[in-house]
Amino acid sequence: MAAEADNPTFLALAPNGRTVLVANELDTYEGKSGGAVSSYTLDRANARLIKINEVASMGGGPCHVAFDHTGRSAFAANYGGGSAASFSVGVDGRLSAAVSFFQYTGQGPDNERQKGPHAHRVTVSPDNRFLLVNDLGLDAIHIYRLDAGTAKLTLNDPPRWRSAPGAGPRSLQFHPNGRFAYCVTEMASSVVVLRWNARPGVLETVQEVVMRPPEFQGVTAGDDIVIDREARFAYATDRFDDIVATFSISPESGRLTLLNRTSCGGKVPRHLTLDPNGRWLLVANQASDNIAVLARDTRTGQLAAGKSFSLSKPQCLVFA
Helix, strand or coil: CCCCCCCEEEEEECCCCCEEEEEECCCEECCEECCEEEEEEEECCCCEEEEEEEEECCCCCEEEEEECCCCCEEEEEECCCCEEEEEEECCCCCEEEEEEEEECCCCCCCCCCCCCCCEEEEEECCCCCEEEEEECCCCEEEEEEEECCCCEEEEEEEEEEECCCCCCEEEEEECCCCCEEEEEECCCCEEEEEEEECCCCEEEEEEEEECCCCCCCCCCEEEEEEECCCCCEEEEEEECCCEEEEEEECCCCCCEEEEEEEECCCCCEEEEEECCCCCEEEEEECCCCEEEEEEECCCCCCEEEEEEEECCCCCCCCCC
């Protein structure tokens, strides 16, 4: 065990490789409604984490955290609270109280899943000028201008991108060239290719590819996506049908071509990542209590069954 923490469900490593940000996915923190965000120093020599401090996330159920590209700002998406917050990060990794906070309101067309806002992902643009917040409940990605020196956020104009009604935008990954982004929708189980215009901070829909197999009749839920270093292939997970969808990426348009669907090596994939060499795809399977390690052909992008390692309810995988 590296450290004890209160319901840690997502991690982020700072650009300096020394500070780890943790989402403490709680509904009550210090006697008040809301969760927490904590920071740790990574002690590589002893493979442990040393806690620096912990602050209120300003909303219930924080499910995702991120640093900006300088490591001076940090962010949290509060799923249960339907809100997002930013924090300043000291040179020692200490988090400030929230610098900016945005409480969302409204609902989506799905009366069960979208009764209110559900912030699910905080993503910094490649040039570090914007923060994007996926809102599953409102079918939107909110866009803010970022002052990286202070962690202050200001609503952009235009302020958001809208998905198809009821799609539920869950996760977001930028293409290495910074011109495209890929949004996984939870409820539509699709990957939406977006063109990113960096000067005004605008997203434009290019393509949408459904992940679920046409013959699958049950409930599915899109989860997350990763892109290899060469930006030739992308891998996205779909929960409940328990698949990894492999895509090739057009270098010109950023559009995706579905190559195949393979088993995630377990049940209910919650997160995935590529190892630093790109030879292995690791999948955190929450319901089957295992991390599946799938072999990857770097030339063709194809996946093959690999090894499985037991771990209780894995949530997030980060190489440090």
